[in-house]
Amino acid sequence: PLVPMAPLLAKAEEGKYAVGAFNCNNMEIVQAIIDAAEAERAPVIIQASQGAIKYAGIEYIVALTKIAAEKTFVPVALHLDHGTSFDQCMQCIRSGFSSVMIDGSKYALEENIAITNRVLAVARAVGVSVEAELGKIGGTEDDIHVDERDALFTDPNDAKRFVEETGVDALAIAIGTAHGQYKGRPELDFERLKKIKSLVDAPIVLHGSSGVPEEDIRKAIELGVRKVNIDTNLREAFVEGVKEAIAKNPKEIDPRKLLGPAKTKMSEVIREKIRIFGSNGKV
Ligand code: G3H
Ligand code: 13P
Ligand code: ZN
Numbered sequence: 001p002l003v004p005m006a007p008l009l010a011k012a013e014e015g016k017y018a019v020g021a022f023n024c025n026n027m028e029i030v031q032a033i034i035d036a037a038e039a040e041r042a043p044v045i046i047q048a049s050q051g052a053i054k055y056a057g058i059e060y061i062v063a064l065t066k067i068a069a070e071k072t073f074v075p076v077a078l079h080l081d082h083g084t085s086f087d088q089c090m091q092c093i094r095s096g097f098s099s100v101m102i103d104g105s106k107y108a109l110e111e112n113i114a115i116t117n118r119v120l121a122v123a124r125a126v127g128v129s130v131e132a133e134l135g136k137i138g139g140t141e142d143d144i145h146v147d148e149r150d151a152l153f154t155d156p157n158d159a160k161r162f163v164e165e166t167g168v169d170a171l172a173i174a175i176g177t178a179h180g181q182y183k184g185r186p187e188l189d190f191e192r193l194k195k196i197k198s199l200v201d202a203p204i205v206l207h208g209s210s211g212v213p214e215e216d217i218r219k220a221i222e223l224g225v226r227k228v229n230i231d232t233n234l235r236e237a238f239v240e241g242v243k244e245a246i247a248k249n250p251k252e253i254d255p256r257k258l259l260g261p262a263k264t265k266m267s268e269v270i271r272e273k274i275r276i277f278g279s280n281g282k283v
Pocket of ligand 1: 023049051081231
């Protein structure tokens with residue numbers, strides 16, 4: 001069934017595990033996520049970015065995910081990833097998303113609190129969950145130097161104030177992860193995570209998790225992360241599956257023979273992630 005995100009994260013908090021949030025932009029990805037979640041008996045978050053919505057169309061994203069959620073026994077939240085405006089969050093809520101992210105991380109703290117509260121006021125009235133972001137997560141192409149880490153990473157005291165003044169359902173933080181493929185091994189600021197967790201009541205979200213080594217993901221979850229975002233690893237698995245299928249049969253003209261293997265590859269990756277996150281067997 002389609003459910004809001006907040007209860008999934010509340011249960012994860014109780015059980016000390018994390019719920020996987022996987023990015024989708026087409027039918028094969030949605031099906032791969034559901035297949036994996038069912039096989040692992042795991043609650044799951046399917047999320048769509050602005051780019052994904054632009055590519056597939058908001059109606060297609062909602063229709064695909066809704067039918068998948070209605071048919072399955074695992075709880076599924078449909079979440080807007082990195083929403084950047086109030087209007088876009090409202091469009092997603094109206095279209096049937098059960099959760100939205102308002103990413104006000106580019107604003108000053110007060111402004112970020114204000115825009116998050118505006119979204120929350122509406123979302124609360126209709127039972128939709130809200131994630132916010134504090135600190136600059138960025139991409140792997142932005143080289144973060146040691147002296148900049150303090151300025152870009154989430155300030156624990158700001159996080160405390162942010163959650164107290166918003167009551168947001170989930171908080172994305174910057175502790176050294178980045179979106180996309182990493183050049184080297186990311187260096188996560190676990191001390192900062194510990195501090196934030198001790199001051200903040202909301203479930204913590206880790207973005208840019210694809211290239212983070214398994215042991216660091218496990219440690220982050222031990223220290224309080226309750227939602228882990230994965231996109232890049234699914235893109236890699238998708239393309240790898242297609243390439244392998246073409247290499248095996250260069251004359252293939254049936255798209256299903258290329259996308260089928262891609263779906264299987266993604267599903268295997270998702271199952272592995274779910275087991276690392278500890279959300280397997282929770283349904
Ligand atoms: O947060 C970033 C996600 O990986 C989505 O990326 O904007 O290219 O769809 P995208
Ligand atoms: P990756 O693409 O690095 O897995 O990040 C996903 C993400 O954080 C989506 O918001
Ligand atoms: Zn992200």
